[in-house]
Amino acid sequence: MKAKDWSNWPDQSFEDMDSTLAVQQYIQQLVRKNPADIELILTPPDNQDEGVWKYEHLRQFCLELNGLAVRLQEECNPKVCVQMTATEQWIFLCAAHKQPKECSAIDYTRHTLDGAACLLNSNKYFPSRVSIKESSVSKLGSVCRRVYRIFSHAYFHHRQLFDDFENETKLCQRFTSFVIKYDLMAKDNLIVPMTEELQQESEA
Numbered sequence: 001m002k003a004k005d006w007s008n009w010p011d012q013s014f015e016d017m018d019s020t021l022a023v024q025q026y027i028q029q030l031v032r033k034n035p036a037d038i039e040l041i042l043t044p045p046d047n048q049d050e051g052v053w054k055y056e057h058l059r060q061f062c063l064e065l066n067g068l069a070v071r072l073q074e075e076c077n078p079k080v081c082v083q084m085t086a087t088e089q090w091i092f093l094c095a096a097h098k099q100p101k102e103c104s105a106i107d108y109t110r111h112t113l114d115g116a117a118c119l120l121n122s123n124k125y126f127p128s129r130v131s132i133k134e135s136s137v138s139k140l141g142s143v144c145r146r147v148y149r150i151f152s153h154a155y156f157h158h159r160q161l162f163d164d165f166e167n168e169t170k171l172c173q174r175f176t177s178f179v180i181k182y183d184l185m186a187k188d189n190l191i192v193p194m195t196e197e198l199q200q201e202s203e204a
Helices: 022-033 038-042 050-072 105-120 140-157 159-169 171-181 196-203
Strands: none
Touching: 022 038, 022 050, 038 171, 050 105, 050 140, 050 159, 050 171, 105 140, 140 159, 140 171, 159 171
């Protein structure tokens, strides 16, 4: 198989996706087709369970965030980025320990993505990909807040790397639109400039 043909399968309608992983497949198809079409990507099919829709999107965000984490490893040196910071006002403690404590930024990134994967793959909280209890859906907000810090650190401390990744994937723009749409994060915590602000910067 040639590289250009990898993942280049024909599109399917959601109704034709006959699988327990249909929502994941549908979201990935939309992202692959055009990651910049954020409104379409975040619009659920008719009668789609909202909890499952939010859950599958967050799984997809974490999956793609691993790509940013790999790039960060190239320049996010623990000796330089000794804390997980964004601006001078924001220092984040890592929740992967018995008592939250400071980690280097790259360790925080790894720990946070590992912790998100453990939770989102937990049979205790998410035993089904078809229906999800409201008590489990309520845990998604805390995952969003933690993984968002990876975006904010990359933006404020590794700007060129962030811009290159964002130009390819629109991942932070998608994530920001997602958490606003479903009220999963307070807007005051969304400190990476998005949409019009980023467009103005790129045109300057």
